[in-house]
Amino acid sequence: MEAGRGRSLDSMAFQWQALPGGKFHEGRGEEYSSWDGAATENRKFWLEIAEGRRLSFLTDSVTVRPRSWSLQERSAVEEYEPLPLLGEDEEVWGIYEWGGLDSLLETSQGSGPWEGSYYVSSQPKFGDAWLHVNEKFVGDPAYELPREECGVPKGDSINIPDLNEECDIWTALDNFRLQVVDHEHEHQNSLNKCIRTVNSSARFEAVESIVGETGAAAQDSARIRWTDGLRPALDSAMATNQVNERSADAFWWRRLSWVKANHGIKGHSGTDGCPQI
Numbered sequence: 001m002e003a004g005r006g007r008s009l010d011s012m013a014f015q016w017q018a019l020p021g022g023k024f025h026e027g028r029g030e031e032y033s034s035w036d037g038a039a040t041e042n043r044k045f046w047l048e049i050a051e052g053r054r055l056s057f058l059t060d061s062v063t064v065r066p067r068s069w070s071l072q073e074r075s076a077v078e079e080y081e082p083l084p085l086l087g088e089d090e091e092v093w094g095i096y097e098w099g100g101l102d103s104l105l106e107t108s109q110g111s112g113p114w115e116g117s118y119y120v121s122s123q124p125k126f127g128d129a130w131l132h133v134n135e136k137f138v139g140d141p142a143y144e145l146p147r148e149e150c151g152v153p154k155g156d157s158i159n160i161p162d163l164n165e166e167c168d169i170w171t172a173l174d175n176f177r178l179q180v181v182d183h184e185h186e187h188q189n190s191l192n193k194c195i196r197t198v199n200s201s202a203r204f205e206a207v208e209s210i211v212g213e214t215g216a217a218a219q220d221s222a223r224i225r226w227t228d229g230l231r232p233a234l235d236s237a238m239a240t241n242q243v244n245e246r247s248a249d250a251f252w253w254r255r256l257s258w259v260k261a262n263h264g265i266k267g268h269s270g271t272d273g274c275p276q277i
């Protein structure tokens with residue numbers, strides 16, 4: 001820890017006295033080591049320059065060093081999987097799941113001069129990120145043709161890429177696959193842009209320095225400074241600002257029937273990176 005004027009107290013023999021929340025506390029310097037927060041508090045200190053001889057009282061602002069919190073950027077692996085239907089016949093072509101952010105930050109009680117004070121004990125975290133693309137772009141499953149198409153006999157079972165290959169419109173299908181992949185990556189890119197903005201802002205500092213007289217009070221502060229203030233910004237960045245994109249015509253298996261038509265990617269009206277935070 002450091003005194004507000006920059007003096008290191010780590011190696012000093014000192015005593016402290018504090019009155020948090022109306023309770024009197026007194027202790028010695030070594031008890032500071034059990035505090036794991038980043039709080040700034042006004043406390044009184046005195047230094048002993050020789051046994052029994054106090055140099056002076058200090059009334060100073062003491063800051064425990066920041067814990068250097070930062071959000072990790074997301075890096076989802078692209079995976080091809082069967083994806084659920086959205087509605088009656090609307091295919092899901094790709095999904096990006098960002099893992100979500102803790103909405104309630106854990107608090108712990110401090111010790112030493114912060115006895116009775118509560119702080120945010122660990123930084124907000126994400127779950128795992130996933131980037132799924134529909135398996136129909138790359139092969140299985142195969143569907144029976146109700147009539148001959150491009151020389152493939154009626155009754156043959158064939159998958160979407162192979163039928164489009166036979167019909168020489170493979171490029172239209174593959175271009176759309178790449179559009180879907182780019183679209184899903186854009187969710188992650190925009191979120192990571194926002195994460196970099198958050199990391200270079202003073203947001204974490206503000207959360208690290210929260211001190212409340214109860215756990216609930218510390219959580220309320222965390223909600224105001226973190227969850228309420230930033231969660232919507234991260235959500236907006238993850239949503240992205242992307243317009244609708246469509247494929248050229250290609251053959252698709254569209255729940256119980258083959259169609260030759262174009263398909264689209266749902267548009268989003270979020271932001272590219274965070275809105276102003």
Ligand SMILES: [Zn+2]
Pocket residue numbers: 183184187266268
């Ligand atoms: Zn999307």
